[in-house]
Amino acid sequence: MSKQLVEQCQRGNAFAQKRLFDQYANRLFRVSLRYVRNEPEAEEVLMNAFLKAFRGIDKFSYRDDNGLEAWLRRIVVNEALQHLRAKRHLPIFQADEESEEQSDPEPLPDAGLDTERIYALIRELPTGYRTVFNLYAIEGYTHREIAEQLRISENTSKSQLSKARALLQTWLTQYGYEAETRRIS
Amino acid sequence: MVMKQKPDEFPDNWVRQALSQLPDVPPPGSSFNSERLWKELSPELQQVPPRRLVGLLWWVAAACLSGLTLGWFWLYQSTNEQTVVATHASRNKADASVVSPYTPISANEIARSKVAEKERPVPSFRLQEHAKERRKGESIPKVIEPIEAVVHMPEVTTVAETPSISEQLLGLPESNVAISSPKRRFKVVHENELRAEEETRPKLYPTENFVRIGTGGRTESDESRPALTLPLTHKPNQ
Known part of the structure; x- marks a missing residue:
């Protein structure tokens, strides 16, 4: 078809x-x-x-x-x-991401941790974290490919990913899903 | 879907699988409308992509350039041919003038040419409506209509055709020669051609035993002969 x-x-x-x-x-x-x-x-x-x-x-x-x-x-x-x-959101600057990390996610519409809530939480991540997490965890890019795409070093990509995971875990814990997110980081 | 059912999955993979199960609809609360986007997209799809347009423009530019080059080449070639032909023609004319004997001009011919000089048409301008209007005393219009100018100019005008004092002295009656057509009295010949003509003309006296006086240059034919050159300023007694 x-x-x-x-x-x-x-x-x-x-x-x-x-x-x-x-x-x-x-x-x-x-x-x-x-x-x-x-x-x-x-x-x-x-x-x-x-x-x-x-x-x-x-x-x-x-x-x-x-x-x-x-x-x-x-x-x-x-x-x-x-x-x-x-739009000059890239390349990622470490200092900017540090300042963004302190912000809390906006309140989500539904109570249950369904796919829509995960999707919304990913969208709430800071630009650098979100981009690296999307490319690595969802699209399946390697750190080397991400580094080339975003014009950053591989170490920056790795650190951005670990911070994105940590932030996601924190948010998910806040929503009461400790058991699931314990293994994320 | 509740994530508690899959506690042992790798976190990235877990998120990936969760997102893959999202429904094919816009997120809740989104104002996304695929039909509206298609309406914006479809006119763009009908247009020629810029890359193709650029390629097309390159082809057009290349065609124009090649056309101009070919045109210039063709023009250059034709101009060269014309120059060669013109050169040949002028050489032939020069040869003919050297070979042809000098023809004396008779008095009748001079008279005819004088009359013809008088008959030479003067540029006349026809003012169509303006003369009449002035006569009537009317005001001159601000917008002047195009005037048809009839100018009769001779095809070739040479210096030799200007009237001279000798012609005036002849004083022939004009009525006798009014019908005659203009004829050239003199032939315009280049100085070099005149020299050549003089050289080819038969000499009335032998010049072998003559002595050249002065410091003037000698011709190639003279160089073969022995000659004595006396400068004009030379004084033998001093």
Whole structure:
């Protein structure tokens, strides 16, 4: 199904492009929103990412749906990093992150620690912590790749990750999920 | 989904799996609308991508440049050919002037040329409406209409065609020669061609035994012969 969709998109079929967009827009919007602070920025990132995806889909060779999603996700992540660089949120400065670390997370809407709450907590992390945690823990990048992407040293990447984990643990403890978060750090 | 059910999982992996189970909808409280974003995106997709546009522009620029180069080359070539042809033509003319004998001009020809000089058309300008209007005493309009100017100029005007005193002295009646067409009385010849003509002209007296006086330069033909040169300032008795 998706293979035909990709082939049609490669031929420039607008209907196929719309279907592909509908299929992945919400999911990729969440990805974008994990990297940037607010929704307008996330929408901008998503739009640019889809533009690049449709313009570069000729070079994409379809294998399976996971491959397609991973390709689209990678484009969104790269676009988000580019956006952060343009907005001067990157590169990460250690001093800035230290000051941000003291802030408490905003009150979350639901009581239970479900996926939405985890998602919201990740979004509450400071920019540097959040970016490194997203890239390492969720996207599966190595510290070396993160260092290259964010133009920082590997040690900085490692320290940012450990601080992100510690902060997440603290917040989760505050919400009463000590048992689960004990193992995070 | 409650995370207490999976206590032994590696934390990063645990978060990753939790996020992968998120529903395909925007986060709660979000104002994200995929349809609205598509409406913004679709016009952008219809446009030619900038890279292709830049590539296209490069091609157009290259085509223009090559066209200009070819045009210039073609023009240069044609100009060269014309120059060569013109050079050949002028050489032929020069040769002809050297070979052709000098033809004396008769008095009739001079008279004809004088009349023709008088008949030479003077540039006349036709003022269409202005003269009439002035006669009537009307005011001159501010906007002047284009005037048709009829100028009859001779094709070739040479210095030799200007009237001279000798022509005036002839005093021939104008009525006799009014119908005659203008004819050239003199031929414009380059100084070098005149010299060549003089050299080729048969000499009336032998010059082999003449002595050249002065410090003037000698021609190549003279250098082969023995000659005595006496400067003008030389005084033998001093």
